[in-house]
Amino acid sequence: MPEPLIDQKFLERLERLTLHWQKSFPGLVGGHNASRYPGSGQEFLDHRGFHQGDDLRAVNWRAYMRLEKLILKLFQVEPRVPVRILLDTSASMTTGDPAKFDYARKLAASLTYVGLVRLETILIQPFDATLHDPYNCGGGRHRIRPAVDFLEALKPGGRSNFAPALRNFIAEYPQRGLVIVISDFLDDQSCEKPIQYLADFGHELFIIHLWGDEDRKPSHNGELELEDAETGESVKLNFDDEARAAYVEAFDNYARSIREITMRKGGRYIGLSTATPIEQAIFGSFLEAKGMQ
Amino acid sequence: MFFFNLSLGEFTALFGAVSGAVLALYLLDRSRRKIKVATMRFWKPSEKPPEAKHRRRIQQPWSMLMQIIGMGLLLAAIAQLRLGSPDRSSRDHVLLLDTSAWTGARADPQRRLIDEGKINAIRWLRALPGSDRVMVVRADALPTPATVFETNRSAAEKAILESQPGSSALNLQAAFDFARRMQRQHGQSTGEIVFSGAGRTNQTDLPEDNNLPATLRLLPVQVPNRNVGIRRFHLRRAPNDGQLWEIFVAVRNYGRTPEAVPLIVTFGNAPIGSSRFTIAPGAEETARYEFRTKSAGWMEARIQLRDGLLEDNVALLEIPEQKQVRVAIFTRQPELLRPLMNANPRISAAYALPETYKPDVDADVVIIDRFRPPQKPQRPTVWIAPPAEGSPLAVAKSNTNARITRWRAEHPIAHGLHTLDLKLDGATLFTQSPAAETVAEAEGGSLVSTQSDPPAVFLGVHPGMGSLKFELAAPLLMANVMEWIAPEALRRWELDGERVGTVKVALDANTDPSKVQVIGEDQQPLPFSISENTLQFYSATRGNVRVRAGSRETVYSLSLPDVGDTAWEAPAKVRRGLGRITGVDSPVQDLWPWLALLGAALLLAEWLLFGRLRLPVRGAANFLSRFTSFRRAA
Numbered sequence: 001m002p003e004p005l006i007d008q009k010f011l012e013r014l015e016r017l018t019l020h021w022q023k024s025f026p027g028l029v030g031g032h033n034a035s036r037y038p039g040s041g042q043e044f045l046d047h048r049g050f051h052q053g054d055d056l057r058a059v060n061w062r063a064y065m066r067l068e069k070l071i072l073k074l075f076q077v078e079p080r081v082p083v084r085i086l087l088d089t090s091a092s093m094t095t096g097d098p099a100k101f102d103y104a105r106k107l108a109a110s111l112t113y114v115g116l117v118r119l120e121t122i123l124i125q126p127f128d129a130t131l132h133d134p135y136n137c138g139g140g141r142h143r144i145r146p147a148v149d150f151l152e153a154l155k156p157g158g159r160s161n162f163a164p165a166l167r168n169f170i171a172e173y174p175q176r177g178l179v180i181v182i183s184d185f186l187d188d189q190s191c192e193k194p195i196q197y198l199a200d201f202g203h204e205l206f207i208i209h210l211w212g213d214e215d216r217k218p219s220h221n222g223e224l225e226l227e228d229a230e231t232g233e234s235v236k237l238n239f240d241d242e243a244r245a246a247y248v249e250a251f252d253n254y255a256r257s258i259r260e261i262t263m264r265k266g267g268r269y270i271g272l273s274t275a276t277p278i279e280q281a282i283f284g285s286f287l288e289a290k291g292m293q
Numbered sequence: 294m295f296f297f298n299l300s301l302g303e304f305t306a307l308f309g310a311v312s313g314a315v316l317a318l319y320l321l322d323r324s325r326r327k328i329k330v331a332t333m334r335f336w337k338p339s340e341k342p343p344e345a346k347h348r349r350r351i352q353q354p355w356s357m358l359m360q361i362i363g364m365g366l367l368l369a370a371i372a373q374l375r376l377g378s379p380d381r382s383s384r385d386h387v388l389l390l391d392t393s394a395w396t397g398a399r400a401d402p403q404r405r406l407i408d409e410g411k412i413n414a415i416r417w418l419r420a421l422p423g424s425d426r427v428m429v430v431r432a433d434a435l436p437t438p439a440t441v442f443e444t445n446r447s448a449a450e451k452a453i454l455e456s457q458p459g460s461s462a463l464n465l466q467a468a469f470d471f472a473r474r475m476q477r478q479h480g481q482s483t484g485e486i487v488f489s490g491a492g493r494t495n496q497t498d499l500p501e502d503n504n505l506p507a508t509l510r511l512l513p514v515q516v517p518n519r520n521v522g523i524r525r526f527h528l529r530r531a532p533n534d535g536q537l538w539e540i541f542v543a544v545r546n547y548g549r550t551p552e553a554v555p556l557i558v559t560f561g562n563a564p565i566g567s568s569r570f571t572i573a574p575g576a577e578e579t580a581r582y583e584f585r586t587k588s589a590g591w592m593e594a595r596i597q598l599r600d601g602l603l604e605d606n607v608a609l610l611e612i613p614e615q616k617q618v619r620v621a622i623f624t625r626q627p628e629l630l631r632p633l634m635n636a637n638p639r640i641s642a643a644y645a646l647p648e649t650y651k652p653d654v655d656a657d658v659v660i661i662d663r664f665r666p667p668q669k670p671q672r673p674t675v676w677i678a679p680p681a682e683g684s685p686l687a688v689a690k691s692n693t694n695a696r697i698t699r700w701r702a703e704h705p706i707a708h709g710l711h712t713l714d715l716k717l718d719g720a721t722l723f724t725q726s727p728a729a730e731t732v733a734e735a736e737g738g739s740l741v742s743t744q745s746d747p748p749a750v751f752l753g754v755h756p757g758m759g760s761l762k763f764e765l766a767a768p769l770l771m772a773n774v775m776e777w778i779a780p781e782a783l784r785r786w787e788l789d790g791e792r793v794g795t796v797k798v799a800l801d802a803n804t805d806p807s808k809v810q811v812i813g814e815d816q817q818p819l820p821f822s823i824s825e826n827t828l829q830f831y832s833a834t835r836g837n838v839r840v841r842a843g844s845r846e847t848v849y850s851l852s853l854p855d856v857g858d859t860a861w862e863a864p865a866k867v868r869r870g871l872g873r874i875t876g877v878d879s880p881v882q883d884l885w886p887w888l889a890l891l892g893a894a895l896l897l898a899e900w901l902l903f904g905r906l907r908l909p910v911r912g913a914a915n916f917l918s919r920f921t922s923f924r925r926a927a
Contacts, residue, residue: 092331100331186332215331223325228333236325237338250335 088183090160096212128158207268341653368893384484394854399459434461517601526790624662629757689738731864
């Protein structure tokens with residue numbers, strides 16, 4: 001039996017957290033502020049006359065009994081800041097011990113639960129080179145189970161390409177909000193520019209950069225035959241301590257560049273090794289980076 | 294502690310070789326390691342050329358150590374490392390289980406001797422150390438191995454339980470010799486020779502006391518005190534009366550006290566004779582009866598006594614029907630042949646004139662006396678002086694004076710005929726040809742010839758006429774002719790109820806050994822030997838055996854069990870009962886299953902901890918590394 005993505009005890013610990021963002025998005029409210037826009041909310045706002053095509057479920061039948069007129073109840077809409085989680089499902093996420101993909105799904109589930117507890121609307125958007133079918137949830141903590149089921153059903157694969165994926169994302173979701181990107185950012189093309197483009201569009205970025213220990217510092221020495229998890233290409237090379245030092249430096253430089261772009265655009269960046277326990281990551285790195293409070 | 298399969302030197306050499314090979318493979322590992330990586334973008338090859346040897350030192354000592362220890366444990370399992378002393382390791386025992394006919398006897402009504410023998414044998418078997426090998430041998434007249442030397446106790450017990458009393462007597466000397474030979478040929482370390490049973494054997498098969506196996510152990514059983522049995526039941530026709538049977542019954546007292554034995558002989562359940570005699574211990578009495586019958590049936594001899602072994606109280610013989618040979622004689626002078634035909638009571642002759650001849654006459658043999666039938670008969674035929682025209686065998690001379698010059702002694706018809714220079718008037722001489730076999734020759738042709746298919750005898754002279762009429766050769770010639778042409782019907786029968794085992798038959802003085810046949814129950818010939826006119830054959834199973842010697846056939850109904858006539862008394866020095874079996878107090882313990890499991894577990898753990906699988910037991914590997922560091926620091 002596979003290990004559950006998230007257990008009940010951990011969920012209870014997550015309930016005291018809140019997703020945090022810094023930006024103010026025009027026309028939207030976060031947290032618990034009510035709106036004056038009528039719509040399909042829960043709180044009563046006003047009455048108006050019934051018109052053809054209106055929803056019969058919203059008719060005030062008591063008023064009709066008294067006045068013999070069809071009067072419609074209006075409810076106030078709750079325009080909250082959308083929280084969207086971009087989850088990398090490319091084949092490179094399958095490497096590492098534990099696999100980055102499993103770690104990313106656990107993180108996504110934890111963030112979704114934190115958002116649901118605070119009645120946020122959460123969108124989970126899997127992607128590799130393109131966007132896959134998303135999952136939208138909201139309405140309270142009891143909606144976490146379908147979200148977890150969705151995450152558990154995801155299968156990794158495909159090549160990652162941030163540029164077209166984020167371009168489609170911006171086109172698909174023009175409303176600004178908080179965008180949490182969980183990925184290893186190991187795109188053969190550079191992914192700094194797409195991230196910058198996402199931030200420039202008006203989204204607030206929360207970058208979670210995952211790596212395995214072997215991704216950052218390979219332990220093997222000698223003659224190696226490397227196989228790319230995404231492309232399947234193989235390369236034969238000789239690897240030693242000097243080459244390892246150069247590798248680590250290049251990796252750290254790359255991570256640093258992503259961090260700098262994110263920070264420069266007012267976002268937050270967390271670099272995480274999959275060897276870090278999830279609880280330690282949430283209650284340590286996330287709080288320190290003020291991604292949550 | 295010792296190695297069962299290898300010597301210490303061999304084990305050390307093998308272990309050294311395996312360890313060296315593992316180490317060399319570890320250090321000389323030049324295989325390119327395949328790694329699946331998330332991206333290629335950070336990988337840059339080293340600027341240094343690859344080193345000739347990848348491992349100049351042991352990078353994972355725990356992995357190396359676990360591999361070598363695992364290999365060593367597996368090697369020790371293969372070498373069968375054992376706890377204990379080598380001289381108490383596996384020994385090879387032979388269990389001789391008495392399955393002679395006597396083991397069918399009962400000392401008490403509920404249990405046969407063989408059942409007691411089985412119980413004792415299984416008790417002894419279960420008391421043996423597990424590493425000892427046992428061969429189960431069923432001992433009667435011939436020792437027969439039921440299992441090979443093996444440690445599988447359930448197979449040995451199954452062989453013991455499946456054993457049943459046989460029909461032959463125990464040959465104890467042969468059983469001991471066989472057991473010793475088996476231990477010498479197949480045994481690794483000589484164990485015990487265990488005899489479980491009654492030990493009743495024949496006097497000739499007793500072992501010599503000074504030649505008993507040194508490791509002999511007896512598991513004796515309680516034997517019944519009294520037993521009387523039929524030793525032989527013999528029937529034969531009286532020489533002068535074909536319908537009179539002479540019956541002989543021999544009875545023996547195997548017990549230790551005199552027995553009053555009532556014996557009754559019945560034919561078709563009708564009593565034909567009875568006797569009552571007192572037989573001393575170890576003595577044998579014979580009763581004789583006569584009985585007249587032509588019909589077939591079963592004759593039974595029975596001792597009406599309840600003793601230890603019931604199987605030898607009854608003997609049964611089947612008497613065949615007294616068959617008559619019907620002979621149709623076509624002749625104008627029946628008075629010439631009548632004395633010759635009447636000489637044999639088993640021939641029934643019918644005389645008729647040649648005018649009444651029919652080719653399909655209802656008879657076993659046809660005699661055609663000096664005329665030419667319109668058609669050849671469809672039965673075996675005796676032609677007496679056939680006319681030259683129309684004779685089935687070409688006639689060289691007819692109605693001539695002839696003189697017998699030679700009898701072909703190898704032909705059955707010429708058996709006992711030596712008359713020569715006899716002047717025969719009016720004889721017919723046949724042309725000698727490959728189609729016919731000459732029996733008697735005269736100058737100018739054959740006087741007596743035979744053809745095999747269909748059987749036919751050609752007589753060139755009438756045996757009841759002329760000078761031959763007064764010769765002794767005439768009835769003998771006619772008797773030989775009838776025996777040759779109807780052998781089955783004219784064969785002399787004797788019936789003998791015998792014990793299973795070796796049977797000796799006294800042959801007639803002039804019996805040709807090449808004509809003797811011994812045929813078993815399955816109609817297959819049995820091996821036999823003839824020495825000093827005595828035929829000897831052996832059968833270990835019950836059934837009928839026919840001995841044919843010329844015109845005499847004896848049917849041996851081997852239905853009586855062969856009960857040994859002597860009870861073997863083992864010397865006092867021979868161990869008896871279960872007693873203490875060497876090796877039971879400090880049995881050798883097999884360690885190889887545990888060593889194999891431990892070795893396999895160690896190699897599996899090494900693979901999990903350090904191999905490519907690298908399960909989440911990395912913590913354990915880390916622990917081992919930390920432990921190493923701790924020890925190093927300490």
